[in-house]
Amino acid sequence: MKAKNKVGIYGYGAYIPRYIIENSSIAQVWGKLSTPIKSKTFPSYDEDSLTIAYEACRIAIESSGAPKDRVGAIYVGSESKPYAVKPSGTVLIDALGLSRRTLSADFEFACKAGTEAIQAISGLVSSGMIDFGIAVGTDTSQGRPGDELEYTAAAGGAAVIISRASEGVLAEIEASTSYVSDTPDFWRRSGEKYPRHLYRFTGEPAYFHHITTSVKMFFEEYGFSPKDFTYAIFHQPNSKFPQRVARMLGFTIDQIKPGLLSPIIGNTYSGATLVGLAATLDVAKPGDRILLASFGSGAGSDTFSFLVTDLIEERRAKPPLRAFLERVVTKDYSTYVRYRGKLML
Amino acid sequence: MPEITEWRDRIWRYRLIGTKCKSCGSTYYPPRNGKCFRCGGETEEVELPRRGKLLSYTIVYQAPTLYKHSSPYIVGYIELSNGTRLFAMLTDIEPGEVRVGMELEATLRRLYTYGDSGHIVYGVKFRPVVE
Numbered sequence: 001m002k003a004k005n006k007v008g009i010y011g012y013g014a015y016i017p018r019y020i021i022e023n024s025s026i027a028q029v030w031g032k033l034s035t036p037i038k039s040k041t042f043p044s045y046d047e048d049s050l051t052i053a054y055e056a057c058r059i060a061i062e063s064s065g066a067p068k069d070r071v072g073a074i075y076v077g078s079e080s081k082p083y084a085v086k087p088s089g090t091v092l093i094d095a096l097g098l099s100r101r102t103l104s105a106d107f108e109f110a111c112k113a114g115t116e117a118i119q120a121i122s123g124l125v126s127s128g129m130i131d132f133g134i135a136v137g138t139d140t141s142q143g144r145p146g147d148e149l150e151y152t153a154a155a156g157g158a159a160v161i162i163s164r165a166s167e168g169v170l171a172e173i174e175a176s177t178s179y180v181s182d183t184p185d186f187w188r189r190s191g192e193k194y195p196r197h198l199y200r201f202t203g204e205p206a207y208f209h210h211i212t213t214s215v216k217m218f219f220e221e222y223g224f225s226p227k228d229f230t231y232a233i234f235h236q237p238n239s240k241f242p243q244r245v246a247r248m249l250g251f252t253i254d255q256i257k258p259g260l261l262s263p264i265i266g267n268t269y270s271g272a273t274l275v276g277l278a279a280t281l282d283v284a285k286p287g288d289r290i291l292l293a294s295f296g297s298g299a300g301s302d303t304f305s306f307l308v309t310d311l312i313e314e315r316r317a318k319p320p321l322r323a324f325l326e327r328v329v330t331k332d333y334s335t336y337v338r339y340r341g342k343l344m345l
Numbered sequence: 346m347p348e349i350t351e352w353r354d355r356i357w358r359y360r361l362i363g364t365k366c367k368s369c370g371s372t373y374y375p376p377r378n379g380k381c382f383r384c385g386g387e388t389e390e391v392e393l394p395r396r397g398k399l400l401s402y403t404i405v406y407q408a409p410t411l412y413k414h415s416s417p418y419i420v421g422y423i424e425l426s427n428g429t430r431l432f433a434m435l436t437d438i439e440p441g442e443v444r445v446g447m448e449l450e451a452t453l454r455r456l457y458t459y460g461d462s463g464h465i466v467y468g469v470k471f472r473p474v475v476e
Contacts, residue, residue: 018437045414046436046454046470054453082465091467095359095453097392319476327437327475 001119001176003126007162008169009306010132011064014158014278014321015055016265017043020328021336023151029333030146036238039330040154040266043140045339049078049157050088052271053138054095056159060134061096064170064315066161068096072130073103073121077113077137077270078157079188079195081106088138103130110186111235112296113137113270114158119302121162122173132163139269144194145342152238154266158274170315171281171290174305177218179210186297197297203241206299211235211245214301215293224305226250230288233276235295236262251291258283264325275321277306282320286310348464358468361395361451363429364388372429395451396474397425404440411457419443423471437472448474 019042023035043052053076061068074089081088089104103124107113114137121133138157143150165172185206188195211234219225226232232255234242239262246256259276268275273294280290290306337343354375356362363374368386374393381388401422408416419435421443435443436454449471456468 044437044454046456048455048465051453051455051467091359094356095467097360323475327473 001178003122003173005126005128006165006172007122007125008165008172008309009160009281010163010167010169011060011066011161011315012158012170012278012281013056013059013061013063013317014156014271014275014324015052015059016041016156016268016275016321016324016328017047017052018324018327018329019044019331019335019339020265021331021333025333025336026151036148036151036240037263037266039264040152041156041268041328042331042336042340043155047140047155048082049076049080049138049140050082050091052140052155052157053078053088053136053159054092056136056138056157057092057096057134059317059319060159060161063318064161066132066163069099070131071098071102071134071161073124073133074098075103075105075107075117075120075133075135077107077109077115077117077135078139079108079110079113079269080140080142084190109300110297111237111267111269111272112294112300112302114274115292115294115302115304116296118160118162118173118304119176119178122176125162125164131167132161134159134161137270137272137274139271141267141269142188142194147194149195149197152262152267154268156265156268156275157271158278160274160277168311169309170311171284171306171308174289174307175218175222176302176304177214177221178300178302179214179217180300181210183210183297183299185299206297207235207237207241207295208245208248210299210301211293211295212248214303215249215291218303218305222305224291226255228289229255229291229305231258231280231284232256232291232293233259233273233280234293235301236260236272236276237267237295239263261321278317279321281308281312282316282322284308284312286312348459348462351464351466355467358456358466359453361393361469362390363393365391372427374429374431393429394426397423397449397471399435399443399445399447399449400424400430401445402435402443414457421449421471423449434470435472436470450474
């Protein structure tokens with residue numbers, strides 16, 4: 001897909017909570033011998049996907065100087081919304097001081113809800129219906145105690161402000177491709193606290209099939225190849241998958257290195273690829289081209305190409321994601337259980 | 346319903362909206378409706394700066410019902426960069442890490458949840474500056 005009128009990223013911001021838990025602490029409780037990552041973030045007792053979205057949006061707005069009164073939509077992608085019915089954007093608009101003359105909705109597509117929001121905002125901006133829009137990917141994802149997901153389900157998020165390229169963007173969105181199929185790898189029914197997954201669907205039929213198909217379609221349609229990209233970000237549910245899919249598609253580990261955060265922060269679900277994009281934009285130079293391929297269970301994948309412009313130098317996120325990574329403190333399983341509300345009093 | 350009162354207060358709780366005296370320049374948070382406490386002048390709403398430093402603090406171990414989930418928590422007496430002084434809860438900091446004089450910045454966090462209705466009340470808290 002290509003926007004009729006060119007659009008791009010005007011500003012961005014990312015946030016992760018202060019607290020992490022080592023996978024070894026979880027494994028010790030449940031008697032597991034090997035773990036998928038080193039550590040993961042988890043929210044403090046007073047954080048949720050909305051407060052994480054607030055931080056990411058605030059950083060994006062303040063770092064870029066985006067005009068609050070011209071933001072015409074805020075779409076929040078998440079599978080851990082504080083309210084099942086009441087869009088997070090309603091609180092965000094008043095908390096951020098945005099214009100109330102706006103669109104707002106929660107988006108859900110497992111881990112690709114954030115990139116789905118980018119697609120929708122891009123269309124609204126390109127068509128001229130709105131001037132600026134904010135797409136957010138944020139989660140405080142849930143893993144059933146003892147389940148494989150408990151080792152990786154983490155918290156974090158990022159926001160991108162989309163505008164017409166003519167407004168001056170730090171990265172132009174060159175093109176995108178989306179691919180969706182009915183693949184029951186992971187789901188959470190209404191009213192259920194924790195998601196379920198079908199083990200044999202997780203890898204090949206879900207993650208690898210959808211990302212490789214989406215990226216290959218993108219290459220065929222727009223004539224790109226891996227060597228055209230300085231950096232790439234693939235959805236990162238663990239350490240192995242993004243590295244393996246990168247190799248399958250012909251990318252090198254150096255290309256994905258700046259955006260590969262899952263070994264330390266875990267899988268931030270709707271935030272995962274956008275947090276990776278933010279970390280990559282934190283180090284990108286004008287002229288760099290970035291490929292991003294998200295994955296959402298159920299399942300689908302969005303692939304984008306971003307071309308970084310000269311404005312990156314003045315619009316970089318302040319603070320960068322690195323500043324949040326440097327302040328993390330490690331907590332034990334008992335604190336994690338308390339802060340995640342797993343103790344029923 | 347207490348949720349209605351919370352809703353009326355949401356803007357100044359979310360965004361550090363205070364009041365400033367048009368005559369003597371004194372600023373207040375929470376906002377003071379009506380006359381200036383110091384000179385009796387007219388006041389107007391202003392958005393206050395997000396950064397400040399910690400002047401004093403106390404650690405609350407015996408929390409009121411709505412805040413029990415937060416205990417122990419720290420309440421700080423904070424001077425914002427424009428001189429406004431206010432009380433606020435601190436977050437992302439342990440009781441053993443807090444120091445008078447430390448630089449703080451405002452953020453939005455959950456304050457409490459009403460048990461029966463499930464209504465979540467968000468508001469400003471302060472955390473150590475991240476940069």
